[in-house]
Amino acid sequence: MHNAVFYEDMYLLIPAEYPDYDAFVEAVSEMELPAQLDLVVLYENHHLIRTSVIKGCSMAPYFLSGYHDDPVPISITDVKKLYPAEVEILSQQEYNARLREVINQVCPGCLRFKPLSNRVQSLNGHFEEMTLDGVCVFRQESRPAPRIFHDHLFSFGGFFKMFDYAGQNAQEMQDSIKERFYLRYADAVLQKESEKKVLSLTCRKKELLPPVLTVAISRYVDHISADTYHIQLSDAFDCTESVLSGLLSEENDEAFRKECKKYGVSLVIMEYDEAASDIVWKSLNPLVEHFWIFPLLQMPGKCYCLITDLSHVLKDLRYRSPLLQTYHTTVCVYDQYKRRKYQISYEMNQSPV
Numbered sequence: 241m242h243n244a245v246f247y248e249d250m251y252l253l254i255p256a257e258y259p260d261y262d263a264f265v266e267a268v269s270e271m272e273l274p275a276q277l278d279l280v281v282l283y284e285n286h287h288l289i290r291t292s293v294i295k296g297c298s299m300a301p302y303f304l305s306g307y308h309d310d311p312v313p314i315s316i317t318d319v320k321k322l323y324p325a326e327v328e329i330l331s332q333q334e335y336n337a338r339l340r341e342v343i344n345q346v347c348p349g350c351l352r353f354k355p356l357s358n359r360v361q362s363l364n365g366h367f368e369e370m371t372l373d374g375v376c377v378f379r380q381e382s383r384p385a386p387r388i389f390h391d392h393l394f395s396f397g398g399f400f401k402m403f404d405y406a407g408q409n410a411q412e413m414q415d416s417i418k419e420r421f422y423l424r425y426a427d428a429v430l431q432k433e434s435e436k437k438v439l440s441l442t443c444r445k446k447e448l449l450p451p452v453l454t455v456a457i458s459r460y461v462d463h464i465s466a467d468t469y470h471i472q473l474s475d476a477f478d479c480t481e482s483v484l485s486g487l488l489s490e491e492n493d494e495a496f497r498k499e500c501k502k503y504g505v506s507l508v509i510m511e512y513d514e515a516a517s518d519i520v521w522k523s524l525n526p527l528v529e530h531f532w533i534f535p536l537l538q539m540p541g542k543c544y545c546l547i548t549d550l551s552h553v554l555k556d557l558r559y560r561s562p563l564l565q566t567y568h569t570t571v572c573v574y575d576q577y578k579r580r581k582y583q584i585s586y587e588m589n590q591s592p593v
Contacts, residue, residue: 244282244301246323246562249523251282251300252314253327261324269319278311282327284559285368294332297367300559301327301586304335323562328372338372339363346370351380369555375588377554386576387504389421389453390548393531396420396457397464413439413471421457422502423450429474436467440474448487449499451477452507456534456546479536484544488574501576506547509572514541516567523563527556550575554588561585 243254243261258264268275286296286307298304316322330338343366347353369378399416408416410430417423427442443450451473458471477483487496488507500506512520517540527533532553534546547553550573557564557571564584571582572593579593 241326241328244325244327246325247321253280253282265319265322268316274315274317277314279314280311283308295367298335299371301325302372303327303329305329305331323566325562339366342372342374346374378551386501388549389504392420393460400464436470438470440472442474448492448496449503452546453503460531497576506550506573506575508545508547510543510545512541512569513567517541520567523560557584558588
């Protein structure tokens with residue numbers, strides 16, 4: 241094992257002259273900031289274009305040697321952003337051999353698993369999903385495979401690029417939403433307000449999630465249309481804690497699960513140290529900017545979120561675990577499957593909610 245730090249979304253190897261994390265941080269603290277250091281950056285993906293089993297990919301805290309092993313200049317501007325991490329560095333051959341062992345132990349029972357043999361040598365796909373300690377957040381044990389709301393967002397974005405959305409009428413837009421998201425509305429009215437076209441949608445009363453999903457679609461449309469087109473709910477809707485808690489109530493449990501499966505979404509309650517709210521969300525901002533996470537209600541130390549691809553988000557949270565674990569981050573997941581709580585760490589330990 242090697243001492244490393246997690247800094248600004250990067251894993252950096254602590255040079256051998258520093259015996260541990262504390263010694264390294266103490267030395268940097270005594271330097272004039274920003275401090276310029278030559279450090280080895282540890283990459284999960286070395287972006288090799290290869291079709292063979294050797295891909296140059298791994299998952300933290302396991303990294304590969306033989307690709308980007310030389311130190312590069314790194315500027316440290318804030319010592320408080322250095323989080324401790326222990327990493328293991330292996331050759332590609334060693335990594336492949338250990339990954340093969342883990343796959344054969346952990347993957348049976350997953351619908352996506354194809355047994356490895358002397359005739360089937362490819363480990364492709366597992367590099368980005370399975371860790372050497374057997375953690376996989378992409379496992380599927382029941383059919384059908386869930387829809388992924390995030391994919392539908394980008395399909396809908398393609399609709400905007402292909403058509404003159406400024407000229408679309410209410411019915412055409414409503415039909416496109418129905419086709420891509422499976423959302424049905426009782427009514428749709430399109431009006432022009434100044435230079436912006438506004439589509440007002442009326443949700444049917446019998447479903448729980450359409451108001452929340454419409455809020456997410458609205459934010460996405462505001463972004464891709466450069467504020468020339470807006471989607472809103474005709475009836476007032478606020479993502480208050482009582483409203484969101486109601487969606488997760490025992491009374492609504494069966495309907496909620498069915499709708500999560502239908503629309504390919506999850507609701508998550510994320511909790512962390514109250515004083516670290518800004519730090520946590522600055523780290524998660526890339527997930528928000530790329531629409532993997534839609535924060536619905538943020539409070540000090542707690543946030544209700546709509547997740548558009550749970551496996552991708554959990555994998556990203558695990559990558560950021562040196563920071564998130566420092567601030568005692570937990571994630572309670574509510575979706576079509578069981579309700580579970582994750583302790584954000586490399587192990588991603590689960591317990592029932």
